[in-house]
Amino acid sequence: MNATPIKVLVIDDEPPIRKLLRMGLSTQGYEILEASNGKIALEMLAQDPALIILDLGLPDIQGHELLRMIRGRNDSVPIVVLSSRGDEAGKVQALDLGADDYLTKPFGMDELLARMRAALRHQLQVHGERPVFRSGDLSVDLVRRIVKVGDKEVKLSPKEYELLRVLVQHAGKVLTHRFLLKELWDELTDAQYLRVYVRQLRQKIEVDPERPQFVLTETGIGYRLRAPD
């Protein structure tokens, strides 16, 4: 891959998980920093990792607290949290605290790599936004405001376009209901409005709106737009 490997800080108290991540991520050209608890993790921040993988269940510092502390020192490094199933509230809280994405344990290596790519891509995009987003048949020209599925142009209402634009800007990343509401209306709006607009957007851009391929539902959390090609 790149000449200078991307540094990834893995914060997890389970040695087998760290070992697995070390082996898996090394093959993809990442350089791995390991921390077995929160205290070491905070020290490791000095080595300026490009991405952090954080297990929310640590022995010394509560996961969300550590997340807050990391964000306090570095508000731009992408963070992917690892969490257990059924803890949707905990995931949403982590995302609200500034995590970029989450993975439910147990997870496959392919999923983790996809999440990491999405998180890193977004960070790069903040600096240089690509004018045309493409994912499968869907293309969104953010400069000219043109949305196409295949060769067919799709007419979107201003609100629908706004929704799609926010999704495109964070393509591949999960966006919480609250984040989307804040971007499109204000935080106090009922999530129902969001669901209605998502349904309408799907009617227009999905081939089979009942089985969406682009705008994916993260049940209990929010939405995720399929990553660009």
Add this chain to the structure above:
Amino acid sequence: MQANAIAGPWAAGERILVCISEDPRAAGLVRYTKRLADRLHAPWTAISIETRRSLQLTDEQRDRLADTLRLAEALGGEALTIPGVGRRIADDVIGFAHANNVTQIIIGKSTRSWWFELRRGSVVQDLVRRAGNISVNVIAGEELAAEPVAKKTVRTAERPEPFDPKPYLLSLLVVAVALGVAELIQPYFGIKNVDLVFLTAVVGVAVRFGLWPSLLASVTASLCYNFFFLPPIYTFTITDPTNIAAFFFFMLIAMLVSNVAARVRTQAVSAIGRVRTTESLYAFSRKLAGTATLDDVLWATAYQTALMLKVRVVLLLPEDGVLTVKTGYPPEDRLDKADLAAANWAWGNDRTAGRGSDTLPGAKRLFLPMRTGRGPIGVIGIDDDKTGPLLTPDQRRLLDALVDQGALAIERVLLVEDMDRARRTVESERLRSALLTSISHDLKTPLASVLGAASTMRDLSSGLTDAEKRDLLATVIDESERLNRFIANLLDMTKLESGAIVPNTARHDIGEIVGSALRRASKILVQHKVSLELAADLPMLELDAVLFEQVLFNLLDNAAKYAPADTTISIRSLRDKDQVALQIIDEGDGIPPAELESVFDKFYRAQKGDHVRPGTGLGLAISRGFVEAMHGTISAANRTDRSGAVLTIRLPIPAASDALDTAA
């Protein structure tokens, strides 16, 4: 009987009647009857005929009679007191026997003197003579030991009957009125008829006021008759011998009539009293029969006893071996030391203790053991604000009856609770063993595959082709995912059981959740076709999206497991009045009709021959738990057009749900 032209009783198996009296050996007679009835498998009844003699019984004799009747009930017989209406007791017994198809009558041999029998007639001989086709067993007195009926150790109050002069004064007044009337009519009807006026007065007094006032009226009326009408008038002397005869006959008739009329009155009064007691006992037992929980039964017993006897009541039941106050009327939750000691003594010795009894009379309350045929149940304690004996003998007998009924009701509830507990224990045993089977089989199978595949890769990789290695790795991944689903199910079930599931509901588009469930289940469904038919006009529903997605995932997982590969799994939703129905329809073998409900049981798994499908048997149980937490229902059925199962979830449409959809 008449309709079928059968005269008299027809034999429908044996039926035994035992006649009891206040005789001390009656209890032995009842026990004898019980043994006989058991041998013959026959129902039996103990009757006591209430005659005018019954009214003259001493309290000890009444107690003994009541105890004998209770004994009959406790031994499983029917106990009845019937009023004697015939000339002889035998008539009443035979009448009852005929009406109730009795085949055998049991009676004790009389020990009365020949003189007594000459005067009053022998019940036994009457019975034998008149029984017709009913056998009469006369049990000799020697066979039955006189049972020493436990002497009532409780002092009871004398019946409060202070002398009341009013009836006597009133009866004198009635005679005076009769005198006036007699004086008025004498000139027209003659002296011969005035005695009828006095007799009418005497009968009236007898019926209204009973024996003693009527005797007084008889004497006064005779004297008045003599003084005012029999010449020489205004003296008590009678000169004409025929008038002397008339006077004495008048007096005799007056006395006889007053005696008869007074007896009728007494019987009527006692019948009313009995009806009242029976009615209240009946009402009490009906009230008890309607109660299902122990607390209700205890409360009803305490309340009714307090109400009927005008006393305060506490009920104590053993709890972990310690006698504890369970309820009281008025409510009471602790006893002082003396009372507790008396209650414990009554419980331990199965005898009465406390106030007014021989044991611990210093206690504030009187404690009686409550027992049934099976054994002791608890203790009842009563007291009131007065000092001295708590109860009259009649009240004491009523209390016994109430306590008996209460004890039976409490026992019934306790037995039901015991059975419930036993059933629950069996159930939880069954669940535990099912859980163990599930864990040992379903968790170990995928683990064995993972371990086997991984160790093969490590130890034997040199001999494997690339394709074989890929195959082994796929096994590791697939089996791990299966394991993950099993564990997730166990966790969900645990959460459901512990009540930790609190739905976080909001308005959701059901189609969206179907979509995300399908995406999550996509790996499981690779070998099946999925067809979606979601109605376009569905309103948003009040759902917990995470729970609902899990329900759908479980149903899809199930369908994929039971329907063969390459068949179609359909998901269909439609609006049905005020509900939305969502159906998962497969093309498998369907569900055996008898098991349509039990598929939602924990650890249920469809059996195919002796092969059990893999799975924890928890998926549908969890689904039902989740759906019900969201106020929906889930049911299973079979397809009618072909083989296959239909799982239907129904969810209520929230009020005013369409507003937002149209607004947006």
